[in-house]
Amino acid sequence: MKKSASIIVFFLLVVPVLTFGQKGQKAPPSLDFGLYLGASNYMGEFTDGYMPYWALTKPAGGLVARYNYGPYLTFKGTALYGMIEGTDKNFSSDPYRRRRNLSFKSDIVEFSVQAEWNIIGYENTRTSYAWTPYLFVGVSVFRFNPKAQFHYVAGPHDPTLASQNGDWIELQPLGTEGQETTKFNDKRRYSLTQVSIPLGFGAKWQLNDHWAFGIDFGLRKTFTDYLDDVSSIYVDDIIVGGASGPMAKAMKDRSRELPEYSNDPTYTGFENDSPRGNPKTKDWYMIGGITITYRILGGKQPCFNF
Numbered sequence: 001m002k003k004s005a006s007i008i009v010f011f012l013l014v015v016p017v018l019t020f021g022q023k024g025q026k027a028p029p030s031l032d033f034g035l036y037l038g039a040s041n042y043m044g045e046f047t048d049g050y051m052p053y054w055a056l057t058k059p060a061g062g063l064v065a066r067y068n069y070g071p072y073l074t075f076k077g078t079a080l081y082g083m084i085e086g087t088d089k090n091f092s093s094d095p096y097r098r099r100r101n102l103s104f105k106s107d108i109v110e111f112s113v114q115a116e117w118n119i120i121g122y123e124n125t126r127t128s129y130a131w132t133p134y135l136f137v138g139v140s141v142f143r144f145n146p147k148a149q150f151h152y153v154a155g156p157h158d159p160t161l162a163s164q165n166g167d168w169i170e171l172q173p174l175g176t177e178g179q180e181t182t183k184f185n186d187k188r189r190y191s192l193t194q195v196s197i198p199l200g201f202g203a204k205w206q207l208n209d210h211w212a213f214g215i216d217f218g219l220r221k222t223f224t225d226y227l228d229d230v231s232s233i234y235v236d237d238i239i240v241g242g243a244s245g246p247m248a249k250a251m252k253d254r255s256r257e258l259p260e261y262s263n264d265p266t267y268t269g270f271e272n273d274s275p276r277g278n279p280k281t282k283d284w285y286m287i288g289g290i291t292i293t294y295r296i297l298g299g300k301q302p303c304f305n306f
Contacts (some may be wrong), residue, residue, distance in 0.1 A: 028236015030299030032212060036080060040108060045230040045277045046086025052286065053090055058083035060108075060287050068299065071121035075113070076136065082108045082287050084144075086228055099261075100276070101254045104146045104171065104228045108285060110220075112198050114138030122204065126293075131205040140196045140220060144230040146171045148251060156256035157266070158246035163168040171229040174248035177276060178235035179245040190226040196285075197221040210295045217288035227283035234270040252276075 040060040041052040067075040073148030086102035114136045122132040152165035172192060178184040202216025225231040234253060241249035250256075254267040261267045270276070 028298050029070070030068045031297040032068065032293035033152055033296050034064055034212075034293030036060075036062045036064045036078060036289055036291050038093075038287060039285045040084060040285060042083030042084035042086065042227060042283060042285040044086065044225070044228045044281075046090070046102075046104070046228055046285035048091075050284070053086065053177055055090075056085045056087075058085060060289060062110075064117075064291050064293065066293060068122070071123055071191055072120060074116040074119050074134070076138070078110070078114070080110045080112075080287060082110070082285070083224050084108060084227065084285055089126070099255050099258070099291070100270075101258055102230055102276075103254075104148050104230075105168075106144045106146045106227065108144050110140050110142040110196075110287070112138050112140035115197060116202075120304050127158065131202065131203060133203045135199075135201050136216070136218065137197070137199045140198050141193065142196055142220070144227055145192050146227065148229070148254075150247070150250065151254075151257050153159070153257050153262045156267075157250050157293055160226065161246055161250060164247070169247060169251055171251060172226075172289050174244045174251055175240065176229060176248060176252035178239055178243075181235070181239045183239050184235070190224055194222055194224050196223070198287075200288075204291070209299065212291075212293045212295075213292040214293070215289070217293070218286060220285045220287070223246050223283065224281055225277065225279055225282050231275040232275075232277060232279045233273050234276050236272045237269065 038060045039057045041054070041057045043050050043052055047053050050289040060080060062078060062080035065077045069075060070198030083105065085103075085105040088097040088100050089103065107299045115138060116134045118132040118134045120132050121129045122134075146169050147168045150161070150167050150169050151161050154162075161272050168231055172189060175181060175189060177187075179187050196219045198220050200216055202214055202218075204212055204214035206212050237249045237253075255261055256267070256269060
């Protein structure tokens, strides 16, 4: 969090100096609008620390608008859609993760505003600096909804759940870690709408007076550990099941789906209060891709006065 805050302060202090300290003629402000095409991934309880599991990278895309205020400063707005996914099956050599046997997928819908610092200056016509690398930071509001596929196993699972075998189950309403139960009444269900801080880098090229092309990569610093519905501890079956029903009991501890445990009538699942995730870290997601934009307003080179 301190590192993210330092980056934001850097942009707030340095960018205005660079922007308003310019001299000489420059093209007037302009507005570009276009498409974003790329990919998304995440970092959390189903990755190796802060290293994404690249094989689960998913497509992403949306709309982008850029207001080129000056050579060194661009304001950008985006509306993006992406997907994230994770599973313990990718780490089957780890005995704990194999036994935990959890997984999830979620759509991400994000709306953001960002400031781009054009490092070497960027004129919004083809007649001057035709390209620039840039850094960006901003604020986003995003919506997510983690789901997992239910696999019914006779014996460990309530027979009333058999008809839902193979269904994708929304996890937040189940309170899989005891949220809003009698024992954890002060532990609220996490909100599916959150705020994040997008920060990253990119480069853009002005192809002619109308069309521009760009490429970027951005991390999203979130303030939740529940993008994947996994964060803290295992809670007693009676507490979770009593509050949210047999599906909540089934989805909070999925080790019962493994053959070595589903065939063992003495197996009762993970011990109460044993770790289910790591609450000391927050989840991140990332979106990277290309932009193709078209000038819809302004940007013509001014005439020089002698």
